[in-house]
Amino acid sequence: MTESNGFVEITIIKKVQFDMGVGVRTVNDSATSPKDYEHYDETIQFKKRDEEHKIRINIVDDEEWNPDLEFYVELYDPTQEGNPRLPGDDTRCKVTILDEDFPGTLGFEVTSAACNHRQKKVDVRIVRSEGADGIIECMVKTEDFSADNKLSNAQQFTNYMPKEEKLKFLHGETEKIFTVELVQGMENADDKSQEST
Numbered sequence: 001m002t003e004s005n006g007f008v009e010i011t012i013i014k015k016v017q018f019d020m021g022v023g024v025r026t027v028n029d030s031a032t033s034p035k036d037y038e039h040y041d042e043t044i045q046f047k048k049r050d051e052e053h054k055i056r057i058n059i060v061d062d063e064e065w066n067p068d069l070e071f072y073v074e075l076y077d078p079t080q081e082g083n084p085r086l087p088g089d090d091t092r093c094k095v096t097i098l099d100e101d102f103p104g105t106l107g108f109e110v111t112s113a114a115c116n117h118r119q120k121k122v123d124v125r126i127v128r129s130e131g132a133d134g135i136i137e138c139m140v141k142t143e144d145f146s147a148d149n150k151l152s153n154a155q156q157f158t159n160y161m162p163k164e165e166k167l168k169f170l171h172g173e174t175e176k177i178f179t180v181e182l183v184q185g186m187e188n189a190d191d192k193s194q195e196s197t
Helices: 186-195
Strands: 007-013 020-028 041-046 052-058 069-076 092-097 105-108 121-129 136-141 164-169 175-181
Touching (some): 007 020, 041 052
Antiparallel strands (some): 136 164
């Protein structure tokens, strides 16, 4: 069931032909009460001719993205000490909460950027698209354009300062700026290389 439904309905089937009481309770798993759903623990009284009974468990619909979460609904004996779960594979039901919110995807606004020798820095924009629910993080780092030693390719420490940074996008945040410092004197170094040719 999806989180936005607000509740899940469970049907308990009675397989015996006499009056009885059965306990029904929720059990935490990756979904926990009261954060993700409303805890349920009641004793249901079946009459002899009753065949089924429906219960409703409320689900918390928040605005932030979560992975799919699970909890259990199980039947137990309310008359025994410790209220043990009833025997059988069909006395426990797993409920999966599907979150329809989406954290979005991260990427560069543009895949190439130009700068001149007089700039002290260059700003690279990372954008979050197709959703902005919850908190997500990514690592961003600089790398030389290629491994060879061509003058036409910028190199760390010579032309720019290497940088590695973890960017955190808060709930609703859709963009971040990654700033790379350029090495001063880059223009002079380029001029000298041109004079020597």
